[in-house]
Amino acid sequence: MRKKVIVIGAGLGGISAAISLAHEGYAVALHEKNAQIGGKLNVLNESGYTFDLGPSILTLPHIFDRLFAKVGRKLSDYVSLRALRPHWRNFFPDGKVDREHTSQLELKLVHGTFRLSIASIDKKIASAHQHWPANPRTCSASISFTAAAPIVTGSGTGSYRGISGSFTVTVTIDEVDVKPVCNGTSKLLSQVILLAGAGTVTRAAAGD
Numbered sequence: 001m002r003k004k005v006i007v008i009g010a011g012l013g014g015i016s017a018a019i020s021l022a023h024e025g026y027a028v029a030l031h032e033k034n035a036q037i038g039g040k041l042n043v044l045n046e047s048g049y050t051f052d053l054g055p056s057i058l059t060l061p062h063i064f065d066r067l068f069a070k071v072g073r074k075l076s077d078y079v080s081l082r083a084l085r086p087h088w089r090n091f092f093p094d095g096k097v098d099r100e101h102t103s104q105l106e107l108k109l110v111h112g113t114f115r116l117s118i119a120s121i122d123k124k125i126a127s128a129h130q131h132w133p134a135n136p137r138t139c140s141a142s143i144s145f146t147a148a149a150p151i152v153t154g155s156g157t158g159s160y161r162g163i164s165g166s167f168t169v170t171v172t173i174d175e176v177d178v179k180p181v182c183n184g185t186s187k188l189l190s191q192v193i194l195l196a197g198a199g200t201v202t203r204a205a206a207g208d
């Protein structure tokens, strides 16, 4: 006779434990006091506003992958996950933004480095994904836009110390997504990103 296990609480912890134990052959009864399962992984809809009651970001997807694989399933058959870059951005009281997430692209060249501000490119990519012009038959889409990428003042090192100027960059993204969700939010089958552009770079004369 199968041993019985009672799991109290159907949050992420209880559900995971119940799935694992059931797979190991126990007769599992999962008890939840709320009307729906999920625990803190739920949302509250109130007066037209939506509040996350707990987790809003998934930082360790491999743990879910492992649980699903353990019981012979694939997480990707149930949900489509897409990595967000940047994941978040930190603003400090003095107005500075953390270096890693400044919407700046550092170019490391043979004779030094400098940074380009790619905030306009970031904004246009985000906006394009909200209105993803997908072809539902092929689940593919192509977008192209042009944006300015100015050199970040004071970012030059080595031979690029003191340079200023701006590049005009045309970005073309060609993407094929996994069916049936063809709105730019499902998993990618392929993605090609082409960047092309030209710019003007000047350097302050010595002593300026």
Ligand SMILES: Cc1cc2nc3c(=O)[nH]c(=O)nc-3n(C[C@H](O)[C@H](O)[C@H](O)COP(=O)(O)OP(=O)(O)OC[C@H]3O[C@@H](n4cnc5c(N)ncnc54)[C@H](O)[C@@H]3O)c2cc1C
Pocket: 008, 009, 010, 011, 012, 013, 014, 015, 031, 032, 033, 034, 037, 038, 039, 040, 041, 053, 054, 055, 056, 057, 058, 059
């Ligand atoms: C504001 C906030 C933000 C968070 N953000 C993140 C995030 O971004 N990313 C992330 O990974 N994690 C985040 N977390 C953590 C994450 O929410 C928790 O680690 C996870 O949800 C805990 O799951 P759990 O199953 O242990 O508990 P819970 O989700 O609390 O589930 C417990 C369940 O047990 C039920 N229960 C309790 N007592 C009984 C009883 N006597 N009988 C029956 N049922 C009972 C409850 O109703 C509930 O459904 C956040 C947490 C909070 C509070």
